[in-house]
Amino acid sequence: MKALQIILIAITAIIGCTKNSQTATATTTNMDTKDSLTYLALGDSYTIGESVAADQSYPYQLTASLKASGLHIATPTIIATTGWTADNLINAIASSNIHGRAYDFVTLLIGVNDQYQGLSQSNYRTRFVQLLNTAIGFAKGDTSRVFVLSIPDWGVTPFANGQDAVIGPQIDQFNAINKEESLKAGVHYLDITPISRQAANDPSLVAPDGLHPSGRMYALWVAQLAPTVGARLAKP
Numbered sequence: 001m002k003a004l005q006i007i008l009i010a011i012t013a014i015i016g017c018t019k020n021s022q023t024a025t026a027t028t029t030n031m032d033t034k035d036s037l038t039y040l041a042l043g044d045s046y047t048i049g050e051s052v053a054a055d056q057s058y059p060y061q062l063t064a065s066l067k068a069s070g071l072h073i074a075t076p077t078i079i080a081t082t083g084w085t086a087d088n089l090i091n092a093i094a095s096s097n098i099h100g101r102a103y104d105f106v107t108l109l110i111g112v113n114d115q116y117q118g119l120s121q122s123n124y125r126t127r128f129v130q131l132l133n134t135a136i137g138f139a140k141g142d143t144s145r146v147f148v149l150s151i152p153d154w155g156v157t158p159f160a161n162g163q164d165a166v167i168g169p170q171i172d173q174f175n176a177i178n179k180e181e182s183l184k185a186g187v188h189y190l191d192i193t194p195i196s197r198q199a200a201n202d203p204s205l206v207a208p209d210g211l212h213p214s215g216r217m218y219a220l221w222v223a224q225l226a227p228t229v230g231a232r233l234a235k236p
Contacts (some may be wrong), residue, residue: 036074037104037233039063040138042089042131046109046152047080049218051207056215058149058222059107065226071233077103085113086127093134105229106135109149111174115167116154125177132185144232146187147225150175152196152213159211164200188228192221 041047041059049057055064059076066073079092089110108131114124132148139145151174154160155167175193182189196213198220199205205217213221 040103043109044084045082058218143186156200
């Protein structure tokens with residue numbers, strides 16, 4: 001019975017269930033203006049900020065940080081759901097209402113569920129390249145306005161139950177793929193995996209579910225991401 005409970009918790013936490021996992025799509029609010037810079041965030045639970053308040057997710061913290069620096073940023077449009085693989089994200093974009101739209105910058109973070117579900121790395125590479133090209137398209141073809149984040153290492157969280165020696169190397173393998181393809185495409189690449197591993201010795205970096213990042217963890221990501229994004233957006 002205990003083993004069954006662990007399996008059920010794992011399925012709920014990583015893969016998510018249809019009832020509770022819905023695409024998080026944020027649209028501009030009345031406070032946004034026609035001069036506001038637009039932002040599209042593509043991903044999975046790490047992008048919607050599973051188990052933390054929406055304003056603590058990294059897209060919202062990034063938006064807040066950029067606003068604090070003097071940039072006018074619209075509320076982010078987010079296409080992400082807990083449990084999504086690269087294939088799921090591709091299908092979600094295809095069925096979304098953002099076709100033909102252009103954004104001033106795009107972030108992409110995807111792959112943890114490909115690793116968790118034991119999907120092939122060759123399939124991940126193919127799908128990641130497809131998503132990368134899609135992101136570049138949404139960024140008006142400007143590779144300098146696309147920002148890829150590496151996959152965090154959930155192996156150091158309490159949820160992993162001490163399996164970090166197995167999970168960590170697998171995460172590294174998937175990250176080697178997304179880094180190689182990102183650099184090949186000429187987009188920005190931010191390696192936040194070392195930051196995620198700080199959770200091994202700092203419980204405050206983990207959300208109450210024992211698996212996902214806390215708002216404090218996302219803030220550490222944004223502290224590294226915001227200056228790069230801000231510098232690019234400040235250019236004509």
